[in-house]
Amino acid sequence: MDFIQIAKNAKEASLKIAGADVEIKNNALNNIADAIQTHKEEIFAANKKDLENAQNLVNEGKLSKSTFNRLKLDENKMRDMIQGVRDISLLDNPVGKILLKRELDKDLILEKVSCPIGVLGIIFEARPDVITQISALAIKSSNAVILKGGKESINTNKKIMEIMNNALAKVSGFPDNVIQQVFTHEDISQMLKCDEYINLIIPRGGNKLVQYIKENTKIPVLGHASGICHIFVDENANIDDAIRIVVDAKTQYPSACNAVETLLIHKDFGKKDELLAALQLEEIKLEMSPESWDIEYGDKILSVKIVDNIEQAIEHINKYGSGHTDSIITNNLNNAEKFMNEVDSAGVYHNASTRFADGFRYGFGAEVGISTNKTHARGPVGLDGLTIYKYKLHGKGQIVDDYAKGLKQFHHRDIL
Amino acid sequence: MDFIQIAKNAKEASLKIAGADVEIKNNALNNIADAIQTHKEEIFAANKKDLENAQNLVNEGKLSKSTFNRLKLDENKMRDMIQGVRDISLLDNPVGKILLKRELDKDLILEKVSCPIGVLGIIFEARPDVITQISALAIKSSNAVILKGGKESINTNKKIMEIMNNALAKVSGFPDNVIQQVFTHEDISQMLKCDEYINLIIPRGGNKLVQYIKENTKIPVLGHASGICHIFVDENANIDDAIRIVVDAKTQYPSACNAVETLLIHKDFGKKDELLAALQLEEIKLEMSPESWDIEYGDKILSVKIVDNIEQAIEHINKYGSGHTDSIITNNLNNAEKFMNEVDSAGVYHNASTRFADGFRYGFGAEVGISTNKTHARGPVGLDGLTIYKYKLHGKGQIVDDYAKGLKQFHHRDIL
Numbered sequence: 072m073d074f075i076q077i078a079k080n081a082k083e084a085s086l087k088i089a090g091a092d093v094e095i096k097n098n099a100l101n102n103i104a105d106a107i108q109t110h111k112e113e114i115f116a117a118n119k120k121d122l123e124n125a126q127n128l129v130n131e132g133k134l135s136k137s138t139f140n141r142l143k144l145d146e147n148k149m150r151d152m153i154q155g156v157r158d159i160s161l162l163d164n165p166v167g168k169i170l171l172k173r174e175l176d177k178d179l180i181l182e183k184v185s186c187p188i189g190v191l192g193i194i195f196e197a198r199p200d201v202i203t204q205i206s207a208l209a210i211k212s213s214n215a216v217i218l219k220g221g222k223e224s225i226n227t228n229k230k231i232m233e234i235m236n237n238a239l240a241k242v243s244g245f246p247d248n249v250i251q252q253v254f255t256h257e258d259i260s261q262m263l264k265c266d267e268y269i270n271l272i273i274p275r276g277g278n279k280l281v282q283y284i285k286e287n288t289k290i291p292v293l294g295h296a297s298g299i300c301h302i303f304v305d306e307n308a309n310i311d312d313a314i315r316i317v318v319d320a321k322t323q324y325p326s327a328c329n330a331v332e333t334l335l336i337h338k339d340f341g342k343k344d345e346l347l348a349a350l351q352l353e354e355i356k357l358e359m360s361p362e363s364w365d366i367e368y369g370d371k372i373l374s375v376k377i378v379d380n381i382e383q384a385i386e387h388i389n390k391y392g393s394g395h396t397d398s399i400i401t402n403n404l405n406n407a408e409k410f411m412n413e414v415d416s417a418g419v420y421h422n423a424s425t426r427f428a429d430g431f432r433y434g435f436g437a438e439v440g441i442s443t444n445k446t447h448a449r450g451p452v453g454l455d456g457l458t459i460y461k462y463k464l465h466g467k468g469q470i471v472d473d474y475a476k477g478l479k480q481f482h483h484r485d486i487l
Numbered sequence: 488m489d490f491i492q493i494a495k496n497a498k499e500a501s502l503k504i505a506g507a508d509v510e511i512k513n514n515a516l517n518n519i520a521d522a523i524q525t526h527k528e529e530i531f532a533a534n535k536k537d538l539e540n541a542q543n544l545v546n547e548g549k550l551s552k553s554t555f556n557r558l559k560l561d562e563n564k565m566r567d568m569i570q571g572v573r574d575i576s577l578l579d580n581p582v583g584k585i586l587l588k589r590e591l592d593k594d595l596i597l598e599k600v601s602c603p604i605g606v607l608g609i610i611f612e613a614r615p616d617v618i619t620q621i622s623a624l625a626i627k628s629s630n631a632v633i634l635k636g637g638k639e640s641i642n643t644n645k646k647i648m649e650i651m652n653n654a655l656a657k658v659s660g661f662p663d664n665v666i667q668q669v670f671t672h673e674d675i676s677q678m679l680k681c682d683e684y685i686n687l688i689i690p691r692g693g694n695k696l697v698q699y700i701k702e703n704t705k706i707p708v709l710g711h712a713s714g715i716c717h718i719f720v721d722e723n724a725n726i727d728d729a730i731r732i733v734v735d736a737k738t739q740y741p742s743a744c745n746a747v748e749t750l751l752i753h754k755d756f757g758k759k760d761e762l763l764a765a766l767q768l769e770e771i772k773l774e775m776s777p778e779s780w781d782i783e784y785g786d787k788i789l790s791v792k793i794v795d796n797i798e799q800a801i802e803h804i805n806k807y808g809s810g811h812t813d814s815i816i817t818n819n820l821n822n823a824e825k826f827m828n829e830v831d832s833a834g835v836y837h838n839a840s841t842r843f844a845d846g847f848r849y850g851f852g853a854e855v856g857i858s859t860n861k862t863h864a865r866g867p868v869g870l871d872g873l874t875i876y877k878y879k880l881h882g883k884g885q886i887v888d889d890y891a892k893g894l895k896q897f898h899h900r901d902i903l
């Protein structure tokens with residue numbers, strides 16, 4: 072099938088699922104979880120094929136060991152995948168929420184109601200578990216989705232998709248084509264051009280992939296290209312907090328986007344040497360050159376800069392940061408407040424590790440990803456980020472001319 | 488000054504105004520209103536120059552009479568302009584609102600706080616009163632703004648801008664360069680490319696302008712290209728309601744984006760002929776050809792189509808509409824609900840004129856414009872549409888490793 076037909080089908084499916092009862096959507100999710108459980112050996116077999124191909128690429132030096140590891144499904148990942156889908160069935164229905172209810176005039180009631188965005192285009196790399204997670208989030212938020220996975224996991228992705236769509240076919244009242252998959256680079260090109268049918272693109276993958284997508288589409292893109300997070304250790308920081316937080320933010324999972332990349336230290340922080348020594352003890356490599364200020368290492372390397380004052384720290388972050396997550400370590404509450412107000416990032420923290428920037432840790436139950444956008448959704452994005460709203464106006468024959476002529480007046484009384 | 492420097496200055500100003508006290512912002516607005524009042528004769532004089540140039544263009548057939556009229560400032564428009572700025576000073580501060588407050592764990596408090604978007608790029612056509620309205624909205628929402636007005640109103644725009652910036656210079660604590668103006672087509676090209684510094688583009692003008700902008704920028708665009716609004720007269724509509732609402736929606740202000748363009752009538756609506764006769768009595772020209780279904784007339788012309796049932800009406804609207812505002816006239820509440828749920832538009836109305844789609848009528852106090860976007864903001868957009876949010880996390884030295892190892896657990900308790 073050509074991409075435009077897939078996109079048209081997705082659009083049609085999105086209009087049908089928009090009004091689906093939450094029970095149907097939850098049945099769909101539980102059916103998917105059951106089906107994956109039942110057919111998990113088939114998924115492992117498909118994954119084995121991908122791993123064999125990938126192993127050859129690793130041997131030839133064409134694929135990294137870490138990509139290979141992300142590709143591999145084991146019993147633990149399978150269990151998490153299934154549980155992840157069930158968890159989403161337990162979350163509140165994000166659509167149909169009444170966000171505002173206002174009487175504009177007698178018998179003229181305005182409601183602002185949450186509703187799905189429409190059709191999502193998802194482009195992701197190696198991890199095949201993304202496919203169930205994103206599909207589940209799309210279903211719960213009544214959006215249709217077109218998924219394009221990495222070629223390394225093509226057999227696994229195809230098998231999971233087949234199992235999910237077989238499961239959905241058995242759900243009474245659930246429309247066709249809510250979740251669809253495409254496979255080629257040509258499909259990506261077409262997806263990025265398809266603003267007639269696709270309402271939002273969500274890339275899940277490395278810096279290069281996201282940057283490429285952002286530069287090649289007019290469709291809104293939700294995500295982040297890079298995560299250059301900072302920690303500023305202020306003049307009167309507690310040394311123990313500083314060491315523990317920087318070590319956690321750098322080493323707990325160095326390749327995460329919310330890992331710290333640059334440490335800024337106030338020139339008058341007395342325990343500077345003790346801090347740097349402690350970091351080196353944890354085998355963190357320190358870089359002090361200006362060339363390092365916009366590098367996302369994804370590794371146990373940390374850029375370090377001494378700053379004269381908090382203003383310089385804030386200026387540095389707003390200049391070199393990626394607007395992701397930045398933290399201040401200080402006992403001075405005024406400085407903490409100044410930092411949190413003036414740093415223009417999705418997450419601004421006081422005395423906490425940047426690694427907390429995550430939808431699950433924030434209590435969103437599931438996350439689509441982390442956004443550094445300045446519109447629509449910012450920071451860790453849960454189901455709400457897959458919704459927009461519409462205005463419903465319930466009248467009894469009212470016309471504007473009566474208000475324009477002063478025969479009637481609006482009274483704008485909120486009733487919710 | 489070259490555009491990039493202007494954009495950099497705007498970015499810098501946006502970081503400074505982000506945390507400005509609401510009193511400073513309101514002082515700024517009242518100073519602007521006072522200054523326009525004081526210097527209004529200078530504005531009229533500048534406007535007179537523009538009108539003289541425009542009159543020549545009208546005589547040469549190069550400018551429409553309606554554009555000429557929009558260009559003209561008179562005492563009434565001046566009073567509305569000044570009052571509009573004062574009204575915005577009275578609205579709630581849209582930034583610094585706590586949207587969520589959650590204890591993730593003991594002494595680990597997450598806040599979601601509304602904040603400005605950053606730098607707005609506004610491209611507008613003839614009406615010079617847009618300049619004060621948008622500037623006032625930008626100031627109130629703590630955004631910086633770069634305005635590009637139509638060349639027909641260049642003298643008026645320059646004079647208003649000069650008066651506004653002189654007024655702002657006298658406001659203690661108000662940063663420079665919050666409102667700036669550019670003048671050339673080359674500036675527009677540069678603005679559209681300037682995604683490094685500009686966070687949101689808002690076009691205010693005709694279909695062509697908006698379409699051009701949407702197709703030539705990666706920066707998010709808030710607005711609508713066209714307003715093809717529908718009214719569906721269902722089988723059991725009240726004939727009086729139908730006539731009054733369609734006449735209002737078509738004739739009360741035919742060139743507005745929320746005026747109706749297409750009338751869909753259920754084939755079994757018994758008073759079809761009475762309805763069409765009444766519309767013709769109001770000098771509405773009726774068009775019945777399929778070629779007319781995606782035309783925005785902006786005039787007293789109405790496309791008419793007979794449909795077999797409500798499903799066909801909904802399908803027609805979702806296919807040919809622009810997602811702006813669509814209304815059903817019916818006494819059948821089930822049909823009303825079905826229509827409002829299944830029509831994928833920013834506004835879905837029951838027994839009311841499409842002309843109600845407007846920020847003032849919705850009670851937003853002021854509006855940036857009307858959006859047909861499916862992300863960020865949809866429908867009439869008030870001050871809230873010029874904000875996003877950031878997450879503030881207040882800790883006491885917490886690290887993620889303790890939670891990853893199970894030494895601590897999140898309890899996610901909302902405290903607001």
